[in-house]
Amino acid sequence: MITTDILIIGAGPTGLFTVFEAGLLKLRCHLIDALPQVGGQCSEIYPKKPIYDIPAYPEILAGDLTDKLMEQIKQFEPGFTLGERAEIIEKQDDDTFFVTTNKGTKHHAKIVAIAGGLGSFEPRKPPIPNIANFEDKGVEYIIRDPEFYRNKKVVISGGGDSALDWAIFLTDVASSVTLIHRRNEFRGALDSVDKVQELKDAGKIRMITPAEVKEIIGTDKVTGVAIIQKGEAPFTIETDHFIPLFGLSPKLGPIANWGLEIEKNAIKVNNALDYQTNIPGIYAIGDVNTYPGKLKLILCGFHEATLMCQSVYQRINPGKKYVLKYTTVSGVDGFDGTRKEAEKAVVKSID
Amino acid sequence: MAQDVTIFITDRKGVTHEVQAPVDMNMNVMEVIRAFELAEEGTIGVCGGMAMCASCQCYVLNDVPLPEKGDDEEAMLSEAFYVKSNSRLGCQIPITEELEGLELELAPEN
Numbered sequence: 273m274i275t276t277d278i279l280i281i282g283a284g285p286t287g288l289f290t291v292f293e294a295g296l297l298k299l300r301c302h303l304i305d306a307l308p309q310v311g312g313q314c315s316e317i318y319p320k321k322p323i324y325d326i327p328a329y330p331e332i333l334a335g336d337l338t339d340k341l342m343e344q345i346k347q348f349e350p351g352f353t354l355g356e357r358a359e360i361i362e363k364q365d366d367d368t369f370f371v372t373t374n375k376g377t378k379h380h381a382k383i384v385a386i387a388g389g390l391g392s393f394e395p396r397k398p399p400i401p402n403i404a405n406f407e408d409k410g411v412e413y414i415i416r417d418p419e420f421y422r423n424k425k426v427v428i429s430g431g432g433d434s435a436l437d438w439a440i441f442l443t444d445v446a447s448s449v450t451l452i453h454r455r456n457e458f459r460g461a462l463d464s465v466d467k468v469q470e471l472k473d474a475g476k477i478r479m480i481t482p483a484e485v486k487e488i489i490g491t492d493k494v495t496g497v498a499i500i501q502k503g504e505a506p507f508t509i510e511t512d513h514f515i516p517l518f519g520l521s522p523k524l525g526p527i528a529n530w531g532l533e534i535e536k537n538a539i540k541v542n543n544a545l546d547y548q549t550n551i552p553g554i555y556a557i558g559d560v561n562t563y564p565g566k567l568k569l570i571l572c573g574f575h576e577a578t579l580m581c582q583s584v585y586q587r588i589n590p591g592k593k594y595v596l597k598y599t600t601v602s603g604v605d606g607f608d609g610t611r612k613e614a615e616k617a618v619v620k621s622i623d
Numbered sequence: 624m625a626q627d628v629t630i631f632i633t634d635r636k637g638v639t640h641e642v643q644a645p646v647d648m649n650m651n652v653m654e655v656i657r658a659f660e661l662a663e664e665g666t667i668g669v670c671g672g673m674a675m676c677a678s679c680q681c682y683v684l685n686d687v688p689l690p691e692k693g694d695d696e697e698a699m700l701s702e703a704f705y706v707k708s709n710s711r712l713g714c715q716i717p718i719t720e721e722l723e724g725l726e727l728e729l730a731p732e733n
Contacts, residue, residue: 317670390665396733399704431702454706459698518702521676521733522669537665 274351276302278584279371279381281358281527284312286558286573287387288341288350293581295348296599299588300607302351302381304358304373306392307520311338316393316520327571337570347606353377357392359526367553383553383584386532386539387573388560390522398429398516402488410494411514421446421513427497429485430517431455436464438517443476450478450509452485452499488514530554538562546583547576553587555580628720633684633728634661644718652713652727653679666732672714677703679713680730687725689716704733 278294280287283305291301309315311334319335326332332340356373361384363369371379395413397403403411415421415438426446428439431453437460439451451468458465471477483501488494489508496510524537532549533540539556541547543563547555557580558573566572585594603613627643630652634640644655653668656679670676674695680703683689689711692700696715700706710730716722 313670317675318673321673390669396704431698453701455697455701457698457701459702518704519676521678522665524665537663 274302274353274377274379276300276351276379276381277588278302278383278385278581279304279369279379280385280387281305281371282312282387282389282558282560283307283310283352283354284387284389284558284573285314285337285341285570286389286577287312287385288338288345289574290385290387290557290577290581291345291348291350292341293578294584295345295607296597296604297581297585297594299581299584300350301348302353302379304353304356304371304379306355306357306394306525308355310342310352310354311335312389313522314338323570325569325571347604347608347610347612349607353379357525361530361554363551363553369553382588383555385577385580385584386527386549386554386556386560387558387577388524388527388556390559391524391527391537392522393520394523394525395516396518396521398485398518400485400488400516403516406488406490406494406514409492410490410512411488411516413516415515418442418445423447424512425510426450426513426515427452427485427509427511428515428517429453430519431458431460432517432519433460433464434519435517436460436468438515439477440464440467440471443471448478449476450480450511452480452483454484455482485514485516524560527560532556535562538566547580548583555584626720628718628723628725630655630718630722631684631724631726632656632659632661632681633726635729635731644722646718646720648718650718652681652716652718654714655718656713656729662729667729668714674699674712674715677712677733680705680733681711681713681727682707682730683709683711684726684728685724687722689722689725703730705730 277299278301280303283303294301314334322331356375358371359374360372368382369384425448427450429452442449472479483499485497486500487498489496496508497514498508500506539561541556541561547557549556557576559568605611625647627645630644632640642659667678669678677699696712
């Protein structure tokens with residue numbers, strides 16, 4: 273059981289910055305994210321793209337913003353449950369919450385802050401009519417353990433980085449690797465494309481382009497795929513696994529069933545006060561929430577996180593008096609024992 | 624003051640809407656669809672307009688001339704689902720006076 277003050281669902285920029293504001297108030301945070309890495313959309317969709325509206329950064333790459341947030345919060349020792357999706361929430365009699373992930377990891381928190389962006393990223397599944405019958409029976413949308421494919425025949429479909437990178441990686445593991453893409457051009461890092469070319473020339477990757485998998489073949493598990501290639505008669509190839517890698521798309525997912533008020537795929541919150549939802553103790557901040565005048569901007573998420581933390585403090589410490597302190601004046605005391613503070617001015621007479 | 628252009632957009636339920644799209648707001652087709660709420664929030668423009676998600680895929684139904692596809696759009700469409708020969712990404716089509724009378728149909732959600 274993981275125990276914390278604020279359980280943050282979503283490790284995007286808003287969720288990460290929450291750790292800082294909470295830390296200033298001596299509140300500890302733990303974050304859950306369905307993706308295997310932190311940063312949310314900034315890491316998953318556009319790490320190499322610039323953002324121009326982060327105050328004081330005329331330009332910053334989304335990936336760099338994530339790195340800087342991690343640096344900014346590290347002294348507050350956030351915990352992470354990554355690669356798992358928050359699935360079930362149970363409010364206890366003492367107003368605390370149990371949150372369990374799809375892999376069964378249990379968390380216990382005084383407060384739940386949903387900073388889930390557009391939702392959890394789920395693999396995009398190609399519209400092949402019988403594909404659902406073969407999920408986990410030879411069809412996998414995510415490669416969890418490459419060893420699973422040791423000495424197996426593998427067909428990968430897709431034209432982006434993950435299709436290229438896994439095709440390269442699996443040549444050393446699988447007995448055969450076939451890469452199928454709808455056209456001859458691939459969108460990936462230049463050295464990945466070159467490497468695939470090299471492996472193709474060496475006969476280690478079979479390329480079928482421009483082509484598409486139209487049907488899965490097998491009875492109780494995958495034994496082959498039917499392919500349509502431009503200018504060729506339809507044909508089938510034998511395989512043990514079919515791995516469609518078409519990227520991820522966000523879905524609100526299980527949060528939609530937590531009893532929260534939802535409007536336009538977002539969670540309604542009280543923006544006049546503290547971004548709390550209709551369930552006391554559950555807050556929603558960043559792109560996942562909605563209120564009159566809402567703007568889905570990272571900088572608005574930061575603001576919402578900051579106001580929320582004040583409300584959380586009052587909820588956890590009822591009646592306690594609190595006065596806002598400036599970090600410049602009071603410094604930053606980490607849970608790890610570090611202290612950041614302004615340099616003292618030198619007081620010295622001049623003769 | 625620039626004139627609005629008239630665009631016909633068929634939503635994912637099959638209903639056709641006639642919309643007046645402003646040419647002076649630096650908007651694209653995806654943004655017009657969002658502004659007029661012709662698709663549910665969260666199901667369109669997911670990547671914000673970077674040609675990286677295909678959630679704004681449209682089928683072009685008439686022969687109003689459109690700007691050529693860029694490399695990003697070609698690459699994304701080659702990975703999207705339900706792609707037809709007349710598929711375009713709405714986020715890559717800026718609203719200009721040349722779009723007058725354009726007819727589009729939103730592709731199913733990917």
